[in-house]
Amino acid sequence: xxxxxxxIVYGLYNDETELLSAVKEANKKHxxxxxxxxxxxxxxxxxxxxxxxxxxxxxxxxxxxLGTLTAFLGMTWIFTKDWPQIYGGKPHWAVPAFIxxxxxxxxxxxxxxxxxxxxxxxxxxxGVENPYIDPRITDDKFCLAFxxxxxxxxxxxALLNETGAAEVNAxxx
Amino acid sequence: MNKxxxxxxxxxxxxxxxxxxxxxxxxxxxLALSFFMDGFDHHPRFWSNLLHNSVFFTGxxxxxxxxxxxCITAWAGWYTVFKRVWEAFSQFIIVGLVLMLIIGIxxxxxxxxxxxxxxxxxLDPSNTASYDEVLDGKSAFLNPFWYVVIGGLIVAAWxxxxxxxRSLSLDEDVNGGDAxxxxxxxxxxxxxxxxxxxGFSSAAIIWLWVMSVDPHWYSTLFAxxxxxxxxxxxxxxxxxxxxxxxxKGYFANVSAxxxxxxxxxxxxxxxxxxxxxxxxxxLIWYANVGEETIYFKHRIDNYPVMFYGNLIxxxxxxxxxxxxxxxxxKFGTLxxxxxxxxxxxxxxxxxxxxxGILHTAQSTVEGAHHAGFVAGFSLPGLIEIGTxxxxxxLFLFVALTVLSKNTLLAKNDPFLEESLHHHV
Numbered sequence: 071x072x073x074x075x076x077x078i079v080y081g082l083y084n085d086e087t088e089l090l091s092a093v094k095e096a097n098k099k100h101x102x103x104x105x106x107x108x109x110x111x112x113x114x115x116x117x118x119x120x121x122x123x124x125x126x127x128x129x130x131x132x133x134x135x136l137g138t139l140t141a142f143l144g145m146t147w148i149f150t151k152d153w154p155q156i157y158g159g160k161p162h163w164a165v166p167a168f169i170x171x172x173x174x175x176x177x178x179x180x181x182x183x184x185x186x187x188x189x190x191x192x193x194x195x196x197g198v199e200n201p202y203i204d205p206r207i208t209d210d211k212f213c214l215a216f217x218x219x220x221x222x223x224x225x226x227x228a229l230l231n232e233t234g235a236a237e238v239n240a241x242x243x
Numbered sequence: 244m245n246k247x248x249x250x251x252x253x254x255x256x257x258x259x260x261x262x263x264x265x266x267x268x269x270x271x272x273x274l275a276l277s278f279f280m281d282g283f284d285h286h287p288r289f290w291s292n293l294l295h296n297s298v299f300f301t302g303x304x305x306x307x308x309x310x311x312x313x314c315i316t317a318w319a320g321w322y323t324v325f326k327r328v329w330e331a332f333s334q335f336i337i338v339g340l341v342l343m344l345i346i347g348i349x350x351x352x353x354x355x356x357x358x359x360x361x362x363x364x365x366l367d368p369s370n371t372a373s374y375d376e377v378l379d380g381k382s383a384f385l386n387p388f389w390y391v392v393i394g395g396l397i398v399a400a401w402x403x404x405x406x407x408x409r410s411l412s413l414d415e416d417v418n419g420g421d422a423x424x425x426x427x428x429x430x431x432x433x434x435x436x437x438x439x440x441x442g443f444s445s446a447a448i449i450w451l452w453v454m455s456v457d458p459h460w461y462s463t464l465f466a467x468x469x470x471x472x473x474x475x476x477x478x479x480x481x482x483x484x485x486x487x488x489x490x491k492g493y494f495a496n497v498s499a500x501x502x503x504x505x506x507x508x509x510x511x512x513x514x515x516x517x518x519x520x521x522x523x524x525x526l527i528w529y530a531n532v533g534e535e536t537i538y539f540k541h542r543i544d545n546y547p548v549m550f551y552g553n554l555i556x557x558x559x560x561x562x563x564x565x566x567x568x569x570x571x572x573k574f575g576t577l578x579x580x581x582x583x584x585x586x587x588x589x590x591x592x593x594x595x596x597x598x599g600i601l602h603t604a605q606s607t608v609e610g611a612h613h614a615g616f617v618a619g620f621s622l623p624g625l626i627e628i629g630t631x632x633x634x635x636x637l638f639l640f641v642a643l644t645v646l647s648k649n650t651l652l653a654k655n656d657p658f659l660e661e662s663l664h665h666h667v
Binding site for chain 1: 568
């Protein structure tokens with residue numbers, strides 16, 4: 071989700087409770103919010119923005135299952151067909167000995183798969199340039215942004231001022 | 244406001260009492276039946292059922308007071324709205340103390356032969372035919388004095404902490420609310436003092452009560468694995484009791500958020516249980532030292548349904564059902580998994596205790612070793628399930644009676660606000 075080349079009007083708030091009431095106000099006036107940027111997660115913001123639950127964990131399950139299968143089938147093939155050897159008098163297909171590695175590859179596949187998926191979906195990663203609105207949104211400012219092609223700019227600015235934004239600006243990312 | 248006030252006091256109605264009384268009656272009937280229905284000396288079916296259920300439910304009560312202490316020490320606030328349920332659970336330990344003392348006195352009085360080590364004729368080196376060097380070596384710990392007196396003192400200490408934490412918590416309702424949180428500070432002291440005591444004493448109790456039915460075998464992991472079994476059962480029973488009480492209109496403040504956290508604990512500790520189970524199994528399988536391997540070989544060969552069923556119901560079921568976010572927030576799936584897990588961990592304790600007790604019973608009968616299916620030992624029969632229902636009813640009867648004696652909301656607990664607004 072890249073916001074490149076979009077013209078926005080945005081307000082910066084000093085407090086998350088102000089931001090929450092501003093979002094409620096915008097919803098009441100049916101102003102379409104482009105996005106909200108905050109330095110930390112805010113309880114109760116997701117339902118107000120109508121965000122659906124992330125489906126990343128479904129990907130995590132699929133990647134994890136792939137890891138399980140890779141490890142278990144891989145070891146089965148190696149130790150029964152490819153290079154069968156006897157270790158400690160155990161059978162070739164020594165399932166208990168496979169479990170720790172199966173577990174580890176499950177975790178590894180799930181973790182790496184989810185990180186890569188997350189980066190691709192959000193357009194992040196090395197060499198990617200992402201515009202930001204204001205550096206202070208990673209510190210102590212809470213930003214509410216509208217796209218001026220989606221809302222009436224004057225109306226949006228009025229709302230931001232009414233709800234107590236410390237700064238109201240417009241720019242093209 | 245009035246409605247809230249009446250819902251802040253649990254009324255243990257005559258109907259609920261009657262249902263639990265019938266359950267306890269069924270349990271007594273099953274205990275009586277098992278007393279007369281087995282082919283061995285000293286009624287091992289009756290005594291093993293008594294031991295199995297006493298250990299299981301005493302452990303659940305112990306885990307309730309242990310987890311209260313953990314939460315207080317960790318500054319946790321999420322559980323405060325329903326902490327009265329755990330305080331009520333914890334008071335069952337005193338019943339457990341009585342039950343375990345009966346079994347302990349039975350060792351002295353020769354009522355039962357649950358424990359092979361209680362046979363003192365094995366400890367006499369001059370009698371070379373029956374002398375058992377391993378048991379003689381362990382006899383400093385595995386003896387009736389430790390079982391009854393030290394074991395009794397340990398459980399009495401648990402009773403003390405359960406009583407102390409509950410009475411401080413109740414007194415906080417009446418005399419608390421001061422700016423220094425005097426009651427809460429006292430509770431922090433007792434809770435923190437209990438943690439190391441609980442950690443070491445529960446391990447010793449598990450060695451005495453459970454692991455010593457196979458006295459030649461030992462595993463250093465066993466105590467943690469068994470304690471985790473208790474813990475998961477305690478969480479499952481908490482969920483069931485809370486869902487029941489919410490259905491009656493009590494605990495209106497307990498929301499899906501609290502159930503979500505209970506569900507997460509149940510999910511996480513089911514996996515932790517499996518991790519400990521597997522760690523114990525794999526090391527013994529790898530090393531293959533005869534005196535250790537026999538424990539699992541005996542169970543895989545003679546109790547295959549119990550052995551593999553144990554892993555399916557205690558790992559696969561909670562793992563796949565509780566993995567999703569929403570199944571931990573819906574009563575249907577949560578109750579389903581809780582019922583399965585209570586039964587599953589009871590099943591786990593069955594597999595820990597019965598094979599060793601049957602082996603001890605069979606060794607007194609010539610030629611009866613591994614004689615195939617033995618009712619009440621190879622698989623839980625109807626009598627065993629009836630006994631479990633009886634003990635469950637007794638547990639709930641005690642817990643609900645205790646719960647009906649106090650208000651349900653800990654109104655002066657400093658963490659109450661946090662708990663009311665709990666959001667995961």
